[in-house]
Amino acid sequence: MPRPAQTPLSGLIAVCAVCLLCACARKAPPPPDIMPVTAETFAEAVLRQPGLTLLLFYNADSPQSRELYDLLGWLSQSYKGQLRFCAFPWDAGADPAPYRLEMLPSLVMYRDGWEIDRMRGVPDSAEARRALPDDLELWVLGTGLERTDDPRFQARFSYRFNNGYTLEAGN
Numbered sequence: 565m566p567r568p569a570q571t572p573l574s575g576l577i578a579v580c581a582v583c584l585l586c587a588c589a590r591k592a593p594p595p596p597d598i599m600p601v602t603a604e605t606f607a608e609a610v611l612r613q614p615g616l617t618l619l620l621f622y623n624a625d626s627p628q629s630r631e632l633y634d635l636l637g638w639l640s641q642s643y644k645g646q647l648r649f650c651a652f653p654w655d656a657g658a659d660p661a662p663y664r665l666e667m668l669p670s671l672v673m674y675r676d677g678w679e680i681d682r683m684r685g686v687p688d689s690a691e692a693r694r695a696l697p698d699d700l701e702l703w704v705l706g707t708g709l710e711r712t713d714d715p716r717f718q719a720r721f722s723y724r725f726n727n728g729y730t731l732e733a734g735n
Contacts, residue, residue, distance in 0.1 A: 597640035616647035699725040
């Protein structure tokens, strides 16, 4: 018996099915250099640790949180052994007060258990989002590792005041 001819529509359906299966497939496991943190492990994993620690508070269902989580994974590979990387999957029903958490995602930098800086959210504009990896790296180099002599640490800032005056500063 002859096989029925495949129509272009059946090929399209097959391609769509493969794409859907790939999109629904389990994501890769977290980078091994990112330590999971919970409310129960927070003090031991972050506050009682010497040196520099970056802690990401995130919501796995949020695209902005996933984007920052991926960047944390990239940083953990780039700065392996120089600082600790932790991620705290946030439960919306939990009390944010002990962590001074105002929004998700938030990336908090600790030195010897003391908070030294914090980044709240992810920029809205596409241009600022493209610069986010470089900005995070500069933040880690300058604020965290205090390596402003590193050739990658180049920054220019523009401060705009309400009276129209602009101040340019750089290093």
